[in-house]
Amino acid sequence: MEKLRRVLSGQDDEEQGLTTQVLDSSSLSFSTRVKWFAICFAGGILCSILGTIMLWVPVGGMKLFAVFYTLGNIAALASTCFLMGPVKQLKKMFEPTRLLATLVMLFSFILTLCAVFWWHKKGLAVLFCVFQFLAMTWYSLSYIPYARDAIIKCFTSCLS
Template identity: 50%
Template sequence: MDKVKSVLGGSANHHPVFPQTVNEASTLGWGTRVKGFVACFVVGGACTVLGVCMLFIPRIGLTLFIVFYTFGNICALCSTMFLMGPVKQLKRMCDKTRALATTIMITCLVLTLCAAFWWKNFGLTLLFCILQVLSFAWYSLSYIPFVRLAILKLVSMLMR
């Protein structure tokens, strides 16, 4: 509680750095972190499944799928912030090994929504949705040591 009071009240002599302030104010117990992770991940998974079910609704099904699927991906991505904290997660997302995957993943999330609502081009929407799946998978695999390297070697062997 003292951390929250110091963040909200502040003092004349102490001006904490913003990321440090956010990290200190958001410290949760391990049990709460796991509950938050599970809840956010389940909501993300449920939205993804619900989005797939929405595909079968005539005329608006694809749009609903895109909304639910993208929201599900965002929830799944945010769920990991409960485990390691938001600041540490953002730093890890911008690591040298993940920066490109993170950029592509976020770009695909945004482009999927733009193609569905702004440009109203369903061919592009599906393309960006597929790229969203692939980029999210590639990003997720970056957390498992040497898996991406093994996949690249496997693909190069298959291409010969």
């Protein structure tokens, strides 16, 4: 449990520079960090569900869907900053194993909002929300050892 606490609080065995140590340090206790992670993550899920419900609102529902769904995903992603700190989270997001999923996810956020507000294409907005979901899932699976490999193996065996 202590090792998990050290990793989640950003105190792993790596050598860190002074700037990283200052930016990663926080006066929040471990239990407070976990509580705020849960609150932020639950808020993100709630926003995503609320956005999905907004699809059935006749006037302006699509815009509300895109905004709430995107904000929900951003909140869920940002919630992990409470566990490991924002600098470490950003470093992990752009590691080579997560880079493609991170870029697809970030571009999907932007493109979803562009499709609704500037291009006025509802179908594209839904498509980009699907990309958000898939990229967020693939990104999240990268934190579980061998999960991506298991998914790939499952899909290749189903397609064969």
